Amino acid sequence: DLDKIVLGEDEWQHPLPRSCLLCELSDEERLRGLFLESGMAELIEENFVPRDRRGRKLLAGLFTVEHKSAPDRLIIDRRPQNATERRLTWAELPHRLGYVRPDEDLSASGFDLKNIFYDLRNPESWRKRIAFGRVFTGAEAKSPGGDPTKRYHMALRVWAMGDLNS
Secondary structure, eight states: OGGGOOOOOGGSSSSOOOOOOOOOHHHHHHHHHHHHHHTTTTEEEGGOBBBTTSSSOBBBBEEEOOOOSSSEEEEEOHHHHTTTOOOOOOOOOGGGGGGTTTOOOOOOOOOGTTHHHOBBBOOOOGGGGEEEEEEEEETTTTTTOOTTEEEEEEESSSSOOOOOOO
C-alpha cells in the first residue's frame, strides 16, 4: 500500500518545491495523445488531484534532456509529490548477490533495462499522485472518453523516472 509512504501534511516542507513544465501547449496536446494511445497514462479528473494546504494542486511537470542517442529523454518532474513522501528503504543485496559461489561469475547487461520504467505499472490508487501537466477540458478529452462537463489532467500508469523511490 503506497499510501503509507505519504507524509502527514505537518511533515511537508513549506513551501513545497515547484515542478518544471517546459513543454509548449501544442506539444503537450500531442504528448497526451501518445501517452493515452500507448497506455502509459490515463485521464484523471481535476478534483482527484491531491492539493497542498493552500489548495494548490500537486502536479508533476514535464521536460526533456538530451540523451546520447536520439530521442531526447522525457522527464516527469515529481518534486512537489516527492517532497510529501517518505523514501522507501530498499533491501540491500548481499555481497556477490549471495547466491554466486566464489568460483563463479555473474554477467548481466543493462541494455534491456533502458525502457524498464515503461513496463512497471503504478497501482490504480497511486496514479492520482502522478498527475501532470496543464488542466484541459472534457471537450478536449472527449475522444479518449472524457466527460465534456469535467476538467482533467493526465496521470501516469507507469513508474516515473523522477519518482523519489525509483
